[in-house]
Amino acid sequence: MKGLYIHIPFCKNICSYCDFPKMVSSDCIKTKYVSKLIKEISSYKKHFKEIDTVFIGGGTPNSLSLELLEKIFISIDDVLKNSKESTIELNPELITYDLCALLKKYNFTRVSLGIESIKEETIKLINRSHNKKMVIDSIKLLKDFGINNINCDFIFGFPYEDMNDIKNNLDFIKSLDITHVSYYSLILEDKTVFKYQYDKGLLKLPDDDLVADMYYYIKKELENMGYHHYEISNFAKNGYYSLHNLKYWNCIEYIGCGLAAAGYLSEIRYENCSKMKDYLENDIVIIDSIKIENIDKKKEFMMMGLRLVDGVSQNKYFELFKNDLLTDFKDEIERLLKKDIIEINGDKIKIKPDKLFLANVAFREFV
Ligand code: SF4
Known part of the structure; x- marks a missing residue:
């Protein structure tokens, strides 16, 4: 069975380290994007019966209005009803009661929250706007709606963070009682605010030895909490592995829809255009495809x-x-x-x- 990935390239703010395809946009662009996206999704309709995992990622999917999100959900309603796992990425500061009700209505089984760190100075530095209370409240709300399979994304190696900050993040994770943790190492990507600041000597990063120590400390502590370390950056409790991401790691085919999305279908790897203007105006959005030998x-x-x-x-x-x-x-x-x-x-x-x-x-x- 295949996976379906849908990319929502909009964010409320742009994080200092991020090189994903994303942008801050007007409601008008968002509306146009969603209608084009639905058109693209429908072109894969003949594969719908072969899909058993869905992942709506970004960007920040919940930076779209509930009306626009529902339009997307309706377009894949049959897939959502039958899939083994349907995940959506959410930013905690934008989670509401009505959003959770909508996710429940369309059978979402899994939510992935972008937290990255709970240190206030780091959250400010990376240009995010959540706090601990927002994370706790949003997880409680999701669980009240029966969405118990929850991942939190964290990053280690942020500027000015030390082992104590990692310990605080881990204590917080322990208190959340969630099924899955993704803990990534910070990578200084080109064309990001962090890279610019680092090149100008304005940013101090922890040294490589400390970052390696952080990784093995995180691994040990999460394992002590009962998480199974199953992929370099991923940890799951009680068998709650990410079924969709396991498809990528096991080279199983998936359909990718949306701006700059990639897919692997019928032995062909393809990539969609990454410019919004091209995506909205061109009939064919795939700009690159190659048969995998x-x-x-x-x-x-x-x-x-x-x-x-x-x-x-x-x-x-x-x-x-x-x-x-x-x-x-x-x-x-x-x-x-x-x-x-x-x-x-x-x-x-x-x-x-x-x-x-x-x-x-x-x-x-x-x-
Ligand atoms: S919310 Fe996610 S996609 Fe958006 S800028 Fe931040 S890291 Fe990038």
């Missing part, structure tokens, strides 16, 4: 599979490609074993638990 599929299987803490399965590889993994990637595997980055344990090849922070070294072998 077998060798690329194999490399992707390795690169994505190694993101999973359990690693890649040699048997699964053989099932998919009718070749032996250790023969196909003999040199790459040997190099990574020599660098002590990976280990082979029966059927599984995985990154060593104490090397997960260096996973990029392994991924580079399969680019």
